[in-house]
Amino acid sequence: MTADPRISVVVLTHERPDELARMLRRLMALPEQPQVIVVDNASQPGSVERVLRDHPQVEAVRCEQNRGAAGRNAGVALVRTPYVAFCDDDTWWAPGALRRAADLLDAHHGVAALSARVLVGEAEREDPACDAMVHSPLDSSGLPGPALIGFMAGAVVMRTAAFHAVGGYEPRFFLGAEEWLMALDFLARGWHIVYAHDVVTHHHPSPTARDPMRRHIVASRNRLWIVWMRLPVAIAGRFSLRMFRDIARTGMLQPVLREALAGLPWVLRERVVVPPRVSAMVGRVLGMRTRARKHGHGNEPC
Numbered sequence: 001m002t003a004d005p006r007i008s009v010v011v012l013t014h015e016r017p018d019e020l021a022r023m024l025r026r027l028m029a030l031p032e033q034p035q036v037i038v039v040d041n042a043s044q045p046g047s048v049e050r051v052l053r054d055h056p057q058v059e060a061v062r063c064e065q066n067r068g069a070a071g072r073n074a075g076v077a078l079v080r081t082p083y084v085a086f087c088d089d090d091t092w093w094a095p096g097a098l099r100r101a102a103d104l105l106d107a108h109h110g111v112a113a114l115s116a117r118v119l120v121g122e123a124e125r126e127d128p129a130c131d132a133m134v135h136s137p138l139d140s141s142g143l144p145g146p147a148l149i150g151f152m153a154g155a156v157v158m159r160t161a162a163f164h165a166v167g168g169y170e171p172r173f174f175l176g177a178e179e180w181l182m183a184l185d186f187l188a189r190g191w192h193i194v195y196a197h198d199v200v201t202h203h204h205p206s207p208t209a210r211d212p213m214r215r216h217i218v219a220s221r222n223r224l225w226i227v228w229m230r231l232p233v234a235i236a237g238r239f240s241l242r243m244f245r246d247i248a249r250t251g252m253l254q255p256v257l258r259e260a261l262a263g264l265p266w267v268l269r270e271r272v273v274v275p276p277r278v279s280a281m282v283g284r285v286l287g288m289r290t291r292a293r294k295h296g297h298g299n300e301p302c
Contacts, residue, residue, distance in 0.1 A: 010075035068174035112191035115151035176219025
């Protein structure tokens with residue numbers, strides 16, 4: 001196997017040493033032999049180190065507090081390759097996927113990020129989000145796949161320089177929809193985001209318990225923050241009203257609003273509206289989602 005010097009992988013892990021060990025065995029067997037950097041997001045002391053003893057070639061960085069998605073920033077700070085792929089401790093890249101991604105980025109200099117096709121579980125069922133991305137309504141002329149307004153944070157390959165240019169992930173978001181702010185900032189700078197069907201990653205969801213209610217609240221809060229940080233008032237207003245209706249059905253509208261309003265002063269200080277061409281893209285995708293919901297389709301285009 002010949003190592004591919006163009007690409008690295010940043011792995012985010014928190015309190016899942018068994019999953020991390022399984023995932024690293026997969027990454028170490030890849031023909032691309034990428035540089036691998038593990039970000040320990042404040043796991044119990046020693047747990048990640050025990051796993052890494054079997055993989056001395058892996059670099060590691062520890063966050064003393066769980067920084068959520070922003071832990072990836074510490075990993076990218078160590079990347080020395082032009083491209084960086086991301087995965088979590090329950091995902092891994094298919095053989096050849098990273099080389100294919102690097103080839104696509106080499107050939108399409110205007111593309112900042114490639115969102116991969118995600119195969120879930122032992123049955124390798126395609127994640128429903130992939131179908132939504134395939135049917136993006138955006139103009140994809142000259143691009144190697146459907147154009148997007150977002151990507152899946154744990155299944156993306158991007159230009160390292162693009163990541164640095166937008167400042168990485170925002171620490172206040174923790175986890176949930178955090179990638180959408182980065183995606184909008186890529187688009188505002190003139191880059192493209194593309195769905196790459198032949199760049200494949202595997203996701204075997206961990207049985208380790210998380211708090212789904214808390215994650216839903218944070219993700220909803222983050223989406224509200226992002227629309228008011230980046231979108232014109234008209235689009236932000238329509239998006240917010242639709243979100244309020246959806247969240248109300250879950251019974252969590254009050255905690256979401258409480259957290260969203262608590263951060264409003266910061267959100268307004270950070271407000272930088274995207275160019276009209278980007279807000280038009282967002283409008284087209286949100287319009288498609290509204291039509292899909294009316295016809296009984298639940299997938300949300302990225």
